[in-house]
Amino acid sequence: MIRTRKTTKYLIRPVICTLLCLAILSVSANSSSRFERTYSPRGTAHLSISNVNGSIRVTAWDRKTIVARANADPSIAIEDQVLGDDITIWTRRNLSLGRANFEVSVPPETSLAIKNVIGKIELQNITGHVSVNSFDSDVHLVGIDSPSVDVRVTSGDIFFDGALHEGGSYNLQSMRGDLDVTLPSASPFNLNARALSENINLGSFLNNLTGSSRGPKGVSGTHLRGGPRLTLTAYAGRILLHKK
Amino acid sequence: MLCTECQGLISEYIDGALELGEQVKIERHLADCEPCRAVRDDLLQIVHFSHQLPEHAPATALWSRIREGVAELQPRFWSRWWAGLRTLNFNLSVPQLVAGAAALVIVISIAVIVSQRQNGSSQSVDPKVRQADVVPLSNVDVQQLEKQISRLSESVEERKNSWDPELRTAFERNLYYIDQSLAECRHQLKDNPADDVSQELMLNAYREKVRLLEGFEKF
Numbered sequence: 327m328i329r330t331r332k333t334t335k336y337l338i339r340p341v342i343c344t345l346l347c348l349a350i351l352s353v354s355a356n357s358s359s360r361f362e363r364t365y366s367p368r369g370t371a372h373l374s375i376s377n378v379n380g381s382i383r384v385t386a387w388d389r390k391t392i393v394a395r396a397n398a399d400p401s402i403a404i405e406d407q408v409l410g411d412d413i414t415i416w417t418r419r420n421l422s423l424g425r426a427n428f429e430v431s432v433p434p435e436t437s438l439a440i441k442n443v444i445g446k447i448e449l450q451n452i453t454g455h456v457s458v459n460s461f462d463s464d465v466h467l468v469g470i471d472s473p474s475v476d477v478r479v480t481s482g483d484i485f486f487d488g489a490l491h492e493g494g495s496y497n498l499q500s501m502r503g504d505l506d507v508t509l510p511s512a513s514p515f516n517l518n519a520r521a522l523s524e525n526i527n528l529g530s531f532l533n534n535l536t537g538s539s540r541g542p543k544g545v546s547g548t549h550l551r552g553g554p555r556l557t558l559t560a561y562a563g564r565i566l567l568h569k570k
Numbered sequence: 571m572l573c574t575e576c577q578g579l580i581s582e583y584i585d586g587a588l589e590l591g592e593q594v595k596i597e598r599h600l601a602d603c604e605p606c607r608a609v610r611d612d613l614l615q616i617v618h619f620s621h622q623l624p625e626h627a628p629a630t631a632l633w634s635r636i637r638e639g640v641a642e643l644q645p646r647f648w649s650r651w652w653a654g655l656r657t658l659n660f661n662l663s664v665p666q667l668v669a670g671a672a673a674l675v676i677v678i679s680i681a682v683i684v685s686q687r688q689n690g691s692s693q694s695v696d697p698k699v700r701q702a703d704v705v706p707l708s709n710v711d712v713q714q715l716e717k718q719i720s721r722l723s724e725s726v727e728e729r730k731n732s733w734d735p736e737l738r739t740a741f742e743r744n745l746y747y748i749d750q751s752l753a754e755c756r757h758q759l760k761d762n763p764a765d766d767v768s769q770e771l772m773l774n775a776y777r778e779k780v781r782l783l784e785g786f787e788k789f
Contacts, residue, residue, distance in 0.1 A: 522751060
């Protein structure tokens with residue numbers, strides 16, 4: 327009897343230790359990995375972010391440095407490369423579709439090239455060139471004052487609230503989603519809007535559109551004196567233009 | 571929604587012929603139902619590959635038989651129509667004549683108003699703006715893009731089975747959206763082959779398909 331008790335006593339400790347180790351291991355396996363880098367470009371930076379699954383949020387701030395943070399599933403490897411003022415951050419593609427959510431702060435004039443497959447993309451107060459290329463993403467561009475903007479998504483809504491530059495180029499395209507564009511009322515531009523769904527609503531901008539061709543699927547024309555080229559293309563979705 | 575209901579509507583769903591409400595119901599059901607997703611994927615594959623099949627024109631002999639058949643029918647139809655016309659009584663009273671004339675004037679006025687409205691919808695066009703809009707859709711462009719799409723599709727099909735299911739679903743959903751837009755463009759161009767906007771949208775949709783396939787080819 328005494329022997330059995332002793333044996334049990336000796337067995338309990340290793341079992342508890344093993345269970346504790348397993349619990350710690352499982353917790354650490356479930357926790358996300360964290361990526362954090364600070365870059366100090368000398369001039370205007372060109373930042374490329376290439377993600378597969380997850381959100382990307384880039385916000386302008388009043389510092390000269392770029393801080394990139396990401397929370398990612400442990401299966402996801404995030405890598406970066408700096409060549410002069412060109413900074414590239416990417417998630418390595420693998421067979422499992424883990425998530426990586428990026429939060430990046432940049433000087434406003436930074437040029438951005440964002441690529442994603444699935445996940446929301448938000449850019450705020452950027453004044454550099456903007457290029458967004460994704461497949462399954464809602465794209466929100468707020469407070470944008472860029473010389474060029476090019477956004478292409480296959481499915482997802484695109485929301486643009488910003489200003490247009492003289493001679494600038496602004497292309498927004500979604501195959502399945504709405505394009506919602508808000509511009510200052512005094513913005514001059516040359517518009518080329520195409521919607522296969524025949525759903526184009528230019529609001530009161532339509533009244534000042536001259537030299538226009540208007541059909542159910544396409545509207546082209548010059549607003550005020552023209553200048554910036556605004557090209558909006560939607561297929562199964564609406565084109566909505568609002569005055570700020 | 572039950573699987574039987576879903577599978578009954580899935581063909582119309584793929585053709586984009588459903589109301590938005592029904593479409594949403596089907597999409598919700600598909601999100602949770604593996605067997606129905608498999609049916610959808612099979613049908614999408616059929617649609618996808620049938621688009622790549624070469625078009626076959628009927629044999630000349632068949633055409634001549636059809637033409638002969640139509641020619642045989644025509645005199646009978648006209649002779650029947652003429653006989654019917656001859657039996658009509660054209661002895662009209664003065665009020666009947668006045669009413670007939672008034673109806674004719676109303677019909678002509680409506681036709682004139684409608685045609686003017688249609689012209690008004692495509693208003694006077696600045697030649698500069700108009701020229702910039704028109705991107706002619708040449709067969710060479712389309713053929714090149716179709717070749718590129720076919721090559722990329724093969725490559726993607728080879729890899730697709732090793733992908734994460736979520737990624738595969740995202741790819742197939744987006745491919746479906748593009749194919750639906752392409753089908754819509756083709757349909758509109760069939761009705762009006764000179765429609766510049768449909769041509770431009772179709773070319774753009776082809777490019778979008780290339781972009782999608784190139785994007786997923788790397789996985």
